[in-house]
Amino acid sequence: MNKQLLLRKRPEGLPSSDTWELVESPIPGPxxxxxxxxxxxxxxxxxxxxxxxxxRSYIPPVGIGEVMRAGTIGEVIASxxxxxxxxxxxSGWGGVQSFTxxxxxxxxxxxxxxxxxxxxxxxxxxxxxxxxFGLLDVGKPKAGETVLVSGAAGAVGSIVGQIAKIKGCRVxxxxxxxxxxxxxxxxxxxxxxxDYKNEDIKDAIKSTCKEGIDIYFDNVxxxxxxxxxxxxxxxxxxxxCGAISQYNSTTNVEGPSNYLSLLVSRSRMEGFxxxxxxxxxxxxxxxxxxxxxxxxxxxxxxIVEGIENFHDTFLxxxxxxxxxxxxxxxx
Amino acid sequence: MNKQLLLRKRPEGLPSSDTWELVESPIPGPxxxxxxxxxxxxxxxxxxxxxxxxxRSYIPPVGIGEVMRAGTIGEVIASxxxxxxxxxxxSGWGGVQSFTxxxxxxxxxxxxxxxxxxxxxxxxxxxxxxxxFGLLDVGKPKAGETVLVSGAAGAVGSIVGQIAKIKGCRVxxxxxxxxxxxxxxxxxxxxxxxDYKNEDIKDAIKSTCKEGIDIYFDNVxxxxxxxxxxxxxxxxxxxxCGAISQYNSTTNVEGPSNYLSLLVSRSRMEGFxxxxxxxxxxxxxxxxxxxxxxxxxxxxxxIVEGIENFHDTFLxxxxxxxxxxxxxxxx
Numbered sequence: 137m138n139k140q141l142l143l144r145k146r147p148e149g150l151p152s153s154d155t156w157e158l159v160e161s162p163i164p165g166p167x168x169x170x171x172x173x174x175x176x177x178x179x180x181x182x183x184x185x186x187x188x189x190x191x192r193s194y195i196p197p198v199g200i201g202e203v204m205r206a207g208t209i210g211e212v213i214a215s216x217x218x219x220x221x222x223x224x225x226x227s228g229w230g231g232v233q234s235f236t237x238x239x240x241x242x243x244x245x246x247x248x249x250x251x252x253x254x255x256x257x258x259x260x261x262x263x264x265x266x267x268x269f270g271l272l273d274v275g276k277p278k279a280g281e282t283v284l285v286s287g288a289a290g291a292v293g294s295i296v297g298q299i300a301k302i303k304g305c306r307v308x309x310x311x312x313x314x315x316x317x318x319x320x321x322x323x324x325x326x327x328x329x330x331d332y333k334n335e336d337i338k339d340a341i342k343s344t345c346k347e348g349i350d351i352y353f354d355n356v357x358x359x360x361x362x363x364x365x366x367x368x369x370x371x372x373x374x375x376x377c378g379a380i381s382q383y384n385s386t387t388n389v390e391g392p393s394n395y396l397s398l399l400v401s402r403s404r405m406e407g408f409x410x411x412x413x414x415x416x417x418x419x420x421x422x423x424x425x426x427x428x429x430x431x432x433x434x435x436x437x438x439i440v441e442g443i444e445n446f447h448d449t450f451l452x453x454x455x456x457x458x459x460x461x462x463x464x465x466x467x
Numbered sequence: 468m469n470k471q472l473l474l475r476k477r478p479e480g481l482p483s484s485d486t487w488e489l490v491e492s493p494i495p496g497p498x499x500x501x502x503x504x505x506x507x508x509x510x511x512x513x514x515x516x517x518x519x520x521x522x523r524s525y526i527p528p529v530g531i532g533e534v535m536r537a538g539t540i541g542e543v544i545a546s547x548x549x550x551x552x553x554x555x556x557x558s559g560w561g562g563v564q565s566f567t568x569x570x571x572x573x574x575x576x577x578x579x580x581x582x583x584x585x586x587x588x589x590x591x592x593x594x595x596x597x598x599x600f601g602l603l604d605v606g607k608p609k610a611g612e613t614v615l616v617s618g619a620a621g622a623v624g625s626i627v628g629q630i631a632k633i634k635g636c637r638v639x640x641x642x643x644x645x646x647x648x649x650x651x652x653x654x655x656x657x658x659x660x661x662d663y664k665n666e667d668i669k670d671a672i673k674s675t676c677k678e679g680i681d682i683y684f685d686n687v688x689x690x691x692x693x694x695x696x697x698x699x700x701x702x703x704x705x706x707x708c709g710a711i712s713q714y715n716s717t718t719n720v721e722g723p724s725n726y727l728s729l730l731v732s733r734s735r736m737e738g739f740x741x742x743x744x745x746x747x748x749x750x751x752x753x754x755x756x757x758x759x760x761x762x763x764x765x766x767x768x769x770i771v772e773g774i775e776n777f778h779d780t781f782l783x784x785x786x787x788x789x790x791x792x793x794x795x796x797x798x
Contacts, residue, residue, distance in 0.1 A: 193731050194730075194731050357727070376726070376729050379730075382727070388724045389727060390724065391693070391721070391722030391724035393720045393722035395720075395722055395726070395736070396707070396710055396713070396720060396738070397738075398738035399525075399708070399709070399740065400524050401738065402738055402739050402740055403737070404736065404737035404738075405729060405736045405737075406733075406736075407727070407728075407731065407735075408730070409733055
């Protein structure tokens with residue numbers, strides 16, 4: 137049978153256990169031109185929370201009763217498509233379920249000889265590409281600049297910091313708790329770290345970014361974004377990648393009251409959507425793959441087994457109980 | 468005697484009549500290399516409110532007991548500087564007073580045969596240059612795009628809209644009250660206007676910017692900025708020029724809670740400071756002067772007489788009781 141996680145209601149705030157329902161249905165048969173994927177790994181991303189809201193955004197919301205949208209790695213187990221071979225692995229929007237059919241559109245072949253499969257939905261997938269294009273194309277780092285990253289131990293943030301180091305920047309990471317901070321400094325080579333759970337964020341930014349901030353890569357929003365704005369150097373870039381602290385807010389999103397610092401410092405705050413870069417994913421994968429190969433980028437995945445653990449695992453995206461890329465393995 | 472307006476205290480919120488004190492002192496004599504300016508016109512700008520706060524900004528605050536900083540037009544009435552001739556007119560930071568001495572540094576000669584003197588602190592001065600570089604260099608308009616301007620009947624906004632029209636854009640202006648709106652539409656050629664005092668700002672932006680906003684030039688901040696963010700087109704530019712609605716706030720500045728629209732629309736919000744463009748003022752003056760000469764730009768100044776009327780006139784910057792550039796004439 138195909139186990140499928142369907143969206144049952146639109147949550148107010150943090151999703152609860154009845155937000156989704158796990159159902160079973162017959163395994164679908166691939167039509168002419170289609171293949172059947174067995175889904176092996178499901179990517180868990182903070183952005184998924186946004187897709188559950190019924191608002192105008194960069195992609196349509198997941199419909200009530202639909203399979204929860206997610207990036208996945210699938211194995212081809214049946215094929216009516218001459219271009220896609222049984223036994224090959226693909227990355228694509230498979231959703232939170234154990235099987236899916238597709239004509240292959242939007243799926244990319246991945247090679248388990250080049251990297252472990254989960255990496256293709258992590259550092260060699262959407263989060264890695266988000267870090268790569270967000271930092272390089274929007275942030276435009278120059279050697280010697282100070283790059284501040286929030287959510288620094290996360291799937292995106294941990295790669296942002298490492299690419300910034302490769303580009304010759306001084307990198308300061310913000311994460312929650314001493315363990316993550318130690319990981320950033322000792323394993324990923326961050327120059328300085330801020331434990332936002334145990335430090336005053338304003339003071340800590342001031343003392344770790346003594347020469348100001350040239351790039352602030354924001355994954356969290358809220359108070360941390362607001363504090364970072366007060367320390368911008370001239371012509372700084374604030375890259376708006378996400379706002380984890382706000383995604384489950386039941387009141388208005390907290391706007392950055394210090395936004396006029398953009399004027400004083402002649403800076404810009406800019407958003408981006410990784411889907412715009414699809415045509416350049418190949419190039420990014422080659423470059424990131426090279427950095428992984430030569431040890432300049434360390435990639436960490438945290439893998440939880442079992443589709444029935446989706447809800448609890450999803451919440452770990454927001455309560456900070458994870459390090460690196462969070463992945464659900466479908467058994 | 469030299470009448471001088473000194474800053475006596477830092478206001479909380481709107482300045483009151485005891486924020487400044489008008490004093491008299493002997494007319495200073497120019498030292499070797501200096502000239503004596505008789506100040507004819509004083510520019511009144513919302514930015515002056517910011518200079519009164521004791522905070523880190525793009526220029527130091529005006530000190531307590533110092534002459535209030537202001538852009539001015541002065542006539543040279545005595546000269547110990549061979550390069551500056553008696554009878555010539557200059558634009559510079561003369562401050563709110565009737566006389567000042569200077570070695571001429573930072574003062575620019577202006578020619579009353581080319582334009583009326585007040586225009587050199589209006590459309591051919593800081594407000595005009597602010598509109599010119601803010602729109603063209605930060606906003607980067609393309610023909611056919613929709614440009615939304617707040618504070619549209621003000622010294623900066625009215626020029627932004629007219630330059631945007633010259634560049635082939637569709638221009639929507641936001642101003643307070645039917646008289647200003649009529650002025651924008653009938654005299655300045657705005658395509659659409661929004662009277663924020665009598666219309667729901669969100670609905671009005673939706674109905675006047677049916678195809679979305681490509682550039683939002685913000686002079687006001689607050690609720691209007693927040694509403695504009697919800698209607699951005701892909702890769703829109705939000706130019707942060709000022710935030711009149713917030714300058715006299717006694718609580719925290721209101722941050723734009725819709726800032727995540729920057730992400731969804733892949734847009735940027737960028738600040739600038741006109742002082743960075745000083746070396747290009749000449750070029751801007753030539754081009755704006757040409758537009759005034761051929762009737763493509765209309766320049767409006769509202770001139771109030773008497774330094775003793777400074778306080779009441781200054782407040783008109785914030786209560787909206789003015790049109791175009793507000794200037795104090797020193798008698």
